[in-house]
Amino acid sequence: MLTRAVRIHRHGGPDVLQLDEVELPPPGDGEALVRNTAIGVNYADIYEREGDHGGPHSAKPFPVTMGHMAAGIVEALGPGTDGPAPGTRVGYIGGASYAGHTLVPAGRLIALPDSVADDVAGAYLLRGLTAEYLLRRLFVVRPGVTALVHAAAGGMGLVLGQWGKALGGRMIGTVGSAARVATAAAHGYESVIDTSAEDFAPRVMELTGDRGADVIYDGIGKAAFLKSLDCIRPRGMVISYGTSSGNVGAFDLQRLHSKSIIVTRPTLRSYIADPAELKAASEALFAVLLDGTLETPISAPLPLAEAAEAHRRLEGRALDAPVVLHP
Numbered sequence: 474m475l476t477r478a479v480r481i482h483r484h485g486g487p488d489v490l491q492l493d494e495v496e497l498p499p500p501g502d503g504e505a506l507v508r509n510t511a512i513g514v515n516y517a518d519i520y521e522r523e524g525d526h527g528g529p530h531s532a533k534p535f536p537v538t539m540g541h542m543a544a545g546i547v548e549a550l551g552p553g554t555d556g557p558a559p560g561t562r563v564g565y566i567g568g569a570s571y572a573g574h575t576l577v578p579a580g581r582l583i584a585l586p587d588s589v590a591d592d593v594a595g596a597y598l599l600r601g602l603t604a605e606y607l608l609r610r611l612f613v614v615r616p617g618v619t620a621l622v623h624a625a626a627g628g629m630g631l632v633l634g635q636w637g638k639a640l641g642g643r644m645i646g647t648v649g650s651a652a653r654v655a656t657a658a659a660h661g662y663e664s665v666i667d668t669s670a671e672d673f674a675p676r677v678m679e680l681t682g683d684r685g686a687d688v689i690y691d692g693i694g695k696a697a698f699l700k701s702l703d704c705i706r707p708r709g710m711v712i713s714y715g716t717s718s719g720n721v722g723a724f725d726l727q728r729l730h731s732k733s734i735i736v737t738r739p740t741l742r743s744y745i746a747d748p749a750e751l752k753a754a755s756e757a758l759f760a761v762l763l764d765g766t767l768e769t770p771i772s773a774p775l776p777l778a779e780a781a782e783a784h785r786r787l788e789g790r791a792l793d794a795p796v797v798l799h800p
Contacts, residue, residue, distance in 0.1 A: 474499075477800065478572035479780045480536040484524030487781035487788075490539065497574055500551035505579040507563060511595025511774070512570050512798040513542040514783045515628075516692075516717055522784065525720070539780065540570030544585065544594035554579050562587075564594040566602065566745065571780055573800040580748060583755045589762055593769045596795035597632065599741065601758040601767070602751075603714065604632040606744035608640060609757065611737065612688045612710050616641035621677055621686040621704065623693045624717065625662055626653035628795040632767060633690055634661030639766045645680060647673045647697070649790065656793060660768065673697075677704035685709060685732075695719035699728070707732040714739060770794035 478495045500506045518539055524532070544564045547557050556579025557563055563582040569575050585594050608614045614637050622637070624630045625646025637644045638661035646662040648654055650669050657665045664680055666673045677686055685706035691697050694716030701711050711734060713721060721738075729736060745751040761767050772792050775783050777800045786792050 474574065476573040477777065478538045478569070479540070479777060480538050480571075481522055482536045484522065487522070487784040489522065490781040490784065491536075492778050492780075493536070495538070495572070497572075497576065500549055500554070500576055502551050503554055503579055504551040504576050505547050505554065505556050505563075505582055506549040507543070507545040507565065507575050507577050507582070508548050509543040509545040509570060509572060509575055509800055511544045511591040512540055512572075512777065512800070513595045513597075513599055514780070514787060514796050514798060515541060515599055516715055516787065517541050517599075518571075519784060519788060520716075538569035538572055540572070540575075541568060542566050542595065542599040543570035543575065544591040544598065545575075547582070548574070550579060556580065557582050557584050562591070564598045566599055566741070571777065571798065573777070581751070583751070586759050586763060589759060592771055592774060592797050593762070595797040596628075596771050597762070597767075597769050598758075600629050600632050600795065601762070602745060602754050603629065603741050604636050605754045605757050606739070606741065607690060607712060607714060608633065608637055608642075610744065611712060611739055614640045614642040614688070618687045619643045619645065619681055619684075621645045621647070621673075621689045621701070622662070623647045623673075623689070623691045623697045623701075624649070625657035625660075625665060626793070627692065627717075627790075628792075629692050629715070630657065631660045631770070631794070635767050636761060637661060638663075639761065645677060645686065672700070674700045674704040681706070688712065690714065692716075693718045694721050699724065702728055702732075702734060705732065705734055708735070710735040710737065712737055712739065772796040774799050 562585045646657045692715030696718035
């Protein structure tokens, strides 16, 4: 069958995103054909578009169909394949999602509850599953824990703030402008630091009585990482889960020594590779979506053909909430 897909034929800026008509074969053994209805846009897409393969996404031969998450409807299953029946609404974390249709391993499909809208699933499935392992497994946020979240008003920051507060954590956030302070404060953060007006590290130390945060969630990378080491408590954990300002790069390991700081650079795929863990993580996410713990604002959707504009807005920090693409 023919479908439309946004692909890259070389690495570069948003202008390399190209809408092509491509031939998609029928689903094979173990595969499902999904008609995408809401396609998420994430920084991982930007890394791949730029050719930054230092993370979990290995280089692929051109042309590359973009995208790593979507919601949609199962249209067909491959021969002898067990999986959600045709007509089932599903979400998935996987490649080639910037398309009208995508072939997905059937065992990786996540059936969506009726009350979780396609746009919410497309925008928040990857972010929500990431927040689940960051808050509940990699470091367990609970009463008595103080967490610092960088980019608190971004798509991931909004989820981490609300869910972390619901788990009993004291949430402190950083934002890049005064205009974003109110957004973060409305989504779980007890204190919000505007980094355009003050250095976050001494402020965090002041807020914690010179103890430092127990855990720091850093989705910024280069611009925030080293300063984060100055405001983490002894034996605390700095989690570098994203690099929107650039890769952290090499640093002196001795910087960790005096306070026995733990630093980790995790990726979601390691925490949902086991089907049982994917199922449990999805159930935990749907629970907080359905009980109202998480508000899920979404920016105005864009057509698939305007994927480049979505990338420009994400990179330019012009989005107040996640955006999805509609095929």
